[in-house]
Structure formats: C-alpha cells, structure tokens
Amino acid sequence: MEAGAAVLNESVIYLPQVGSTNAWAKENIAQFGPVGAVYTTDQTAGRGRLGRGWVDAPGKGLYYTAVIKTDLAQPSTLPLFASLAVCDALKQRYGIDCQIKWPNDLLLNGKKIVGILCEVAPDGHSLVVGIGINLAQPQEYFDMAGLPHGTSLLLQGVNVDLDTDPEWLAQYMTDFGFDRALYTYEEQGLAPYREQYKAQCVNLGRRVTYDGGAGIAKDIDEEGRLVVHDESGDTHVFTGEVSVKGIYGAV
Ligand code: BTN
Numbered sequence: 001m002e003a004g005a006a007v008l009n010e011s012v013i014y015l016p017q018v019g020s021t022n023a024w025a026k027e028n029i030a031q032f033g034p035v036g037a038v039y040t041t042d043q044t045a046g047r048g049r050l051g052r053g054w055v056d057a058p059g060k061g062l063y064y065t066a067v068i069k070t071d072l073a074q075p076s077t078l079p080l081f082a083s084l085a086v087c088d089a090l091k092q093r094y095g096i097d098c099q100i101k102w103p104n105d106l107l108l109n110g111k112k113i114v115g116i117l118c119e120v121a122p123d124g125h126s127l128v129v130g131i132g133i134n135l136a137q138p139q140e141y142f143d144m145a146g147l148p149h150g151t152s153l154l155l156q157g158v159n160v161d162l163d164t165d166p167e168w169l170a171q172y173m174t175d176f177g178f179d180r181a182l183y184t185y186e187e188q189g190l191a192p193y194r195e196q197y198k199a200q201c202v203n204l205g206r207r208v209t210y211d212g213g214a215g216i217a218k219d220i221d222e223e224g225r226l227v228v229h230d231e232s233g234d235t236h237v238f239t240g241e242v243s244v245k246g247i248y249g250a251v
Contacts (some may be wrong), residue, residue, distance in 0.1 A: 010035045011032075011033060011035060011036040011037060011174055011179070011197065012036065012037060012038075012039070012170055012171055012174050013036070013037065013038040013039070013115065014038075014167070014170070015038060015039070015040045015144065016041070016042065016061070016207045017038065017040060017042040017043075017044065017058075017150060018038075018040045018043055018044070018063075019043070019044050019048070020043060020047050020063075020130075021038050021039060021040060021043060021046075021063050021064060021065035021130060022047060022065050022117060022118075022119055022128050022130035023045075023047070024065070025038050025065040025067050025121070025128045025175070025176060026119070026121045026122055026128055029067065029121045029122070029123055029126050030183075032067040032069065032126075033069070033135075033180050034068075034069045034070050035066070035067070035068055035070065035174065035179040035182060036066070036067045036097040036174070036198070037065060037066045037067065037170060037173070037174040037178075038064070038067075039063060039064040039065070039071045039166065039170040040063050041058070041059050041060070041061060041062060041063065041166050042056065042058040042059060042063075042123040043056050043061075043063035043132075043160075044056055046063060046116035046132065047130070047135075048117060048132075049115065049116075049117050050240070052240060054117075054132050055074070055141075055147070057137045057141055057144045059137055059162065060136045060141070060152070061097045061129075061132060061133060061134055061137065061152075062131075062132070062133040062135055062165070062166045062169055062170065063130075063132055064130070064131045064132075064133070064169070064170050064173065065128050065129065065130045065131070066082075066128070066131070066173065066174060066177075066178045067121075067126060067127070067129075068126065068128075068129065068178060068182070069127075069130055069240055070182060070186050071125045072185070072186050072189070073182075073186060073187065073188065074125070074189025074190055074223070074224075075127060075188055075189060076190055076223060076238075077190040077223065077224035078118050078127060078129060078191070078222060079104040079116055079118050079224075080100075080102075080103055080104060080190060080197050080220070080224045081131075081181075081185050081190065082104060082116050082118065082129045082131065082177075083100045083103070083104040083106060083114075083116060083174075083197070084100075084107075084193055084197055085177030085178060086098075086114050086116070086131055086133070086171055086173065086177065086182060087100065087106060087167060087200060088176070088177060089169055089172045089176070089177055090106070090113075090114075090133075090153075090169075090199050092172060092176075093165065093168060093169060093172070094153065094158050094159070096108060096109075096153075096158060097200075098114070098155075098200070099128060099157055099200055099201070099202040099226075100197065100200045100201050100202065101201075101203060101242075101244060102201055102202075102217070102220070102226045102249060103167060103204050103224070103226075104116040104118075104244060104247050108151065108156050108204060109151070110246075110247060111149055111151035111156075112133065112134075112135050112147075112149055112150045112151065112248070113133065113150075113151060113152070113153060113156070114131065114133050114230050115131075115132045116129065116130065116131050117129075117130040117146050117237055118130070123143060123196050128243045129178070131173070133153075133169065133212070134150060134151065134152040134153065135152060135153055135160050135165060135184070136153065136154040136160045136162055136168070137152040137154070137155070137160065138152075138154075138155070139155060140162060148247065151230055152205070154220070156247075172235060178226045190222065190224050192225075194220060194222070195205055197220060198219070200203045202244060202247060203217040203226060203242065203244050204215055204217050204218065204219070205218070205222070206246060206247075207244075207245040207246050207247065208226070208228055208242050208243065208244050208245070209242070209243045209250070210226075210235075210237045210240060210241070210242045210243075211240040211241065212235075213228065213230060213235055214228075214229040214231075215230030215235070216228065216229050217231050217244070218234075221236055222237075223236070223238070223241060225237055225238045226238075226242060
C-alpha cells in the first residue's frame, strides 16, 4: 500500500491522492477481497468512458472504485446496476432523486453529476467499477474544463459536507450498493432491478441518436441494452455514445 494510505475497514481503502482509482485498483487487485473499494478526493489522471479523461477537482469530488471478484451471472449489465447503487447512496445521504442517462450517467436537474466506468482487471476476471461524483465544484470549474453539461451537487443546492460525505458515500456504496446488493445481482443479474432502472432512465420515450441511427428509445431489454425504434423496426444498442433529445443540449 502507498505511503499515506489509510484503511477505513478491511474493504474500503482511502488514498489522499492517486492518478486513477480504477488504475490503482487494477494494479493492486490482489489485495482486495471478494468486494472492496478504493477512493480519493484528489485524482490526478482520471479516466472516463470511450477513451476520454475525467477532470480532477482536488478536494471537491469523490473518485471511487469498487472491486468485484465474485462470479456475476450477467456482467454486461454491471454499469446499469452500478448506476442504481449510486442513485441509492445519493438518495440516502441527500434525499435527492437522480435520473439515469443510459447506460450510466447520473443526472440532476438535467445535468451530469456522476460518471461511471466499468473495466475488467488484468486477471481477466475481476471487475472494477469506477465512479466519479461531482460534490462541490463551483461553476467556474465546469466552465474552465469545457463541461457545459456538468454540474455538482452543491451547485444544485444540495447541502454537501466535504469533511464527512466522501467517506460516508464510499462506505455506503461498498457495503450496501455492492457487497450486500450483490447477493441478488450476482445470481439474477439485472432482472430484479430492471423496472427500477427503467423508471429512472431519462432516455425512454425520447428521440435518441446512436452510432448508426436514430429513433425513439422505447425499452431497456433483459441484457441491459437500449431498444430504439424507427420505421425499420427495433435496434438493441449495447455500446457507444447515445444522445438524447433535450438532454445535454441535444436536438
Ligand atoms: C464517464 O466518462 O462518464 C466515466 C467517468 C468515470 C470516472 C471515475 S472517477 C473514479 C474512477 N477512476 C477513474 O479513473 N475513472 C473513474
């Protein structure tokens, strides 16, 4: 373990600063049990989906990675399950209801508050679930970073306590979002969570554009794919960027 790292309990590791919690978790995968986590509030080389970066806001964001080593019946749906785990943690801590933009952006008042990046560890089996939560960045941070569709909980009027919330959220997501919830999810996959996900999914009923087409998003199928309907029928979208009319300024 790095100098300065403090162990909260056996399964949640805090690092004062790290390049990327996902990268750290993958490099140190052997020291995690079946379900564990690492987090920081200062991530200097964060990574986002589709090869993008994830900008650091030292002390103002939560950068967290859960490690899952148990066998999952439906690992391809982990991004969707993870988004519900984060929604639940934010609801418990702040009483807020986030929406989900498929597959796993969390929105508050139509702006992005959370990004999630799921990856396979080098052992080819363990999974890492990287979660970035915008806690208290000011508007200038998003302006300077060129993120017009991003926001923080603080900017949306949420009462954030930077002294206690990162640890609380990291512990809650590990214990309740992943460890305990996995007993259902690891065997049954998305099925028990699908209706809840659909209820929170902002894509459904809206016009969406994906790599290769456009149409009305009408369902989330059993595999967690976005079902898009157009005049030639249904397309089950499983990867890539999907823009949603009315969200992030899309038309
Ligand atoms: C996205 O592009 O929306 C996903 C962003 C995921 C960022 C988180 S922050 C914690 C973890 N460590 C990383 O390097 N990335 C993820």
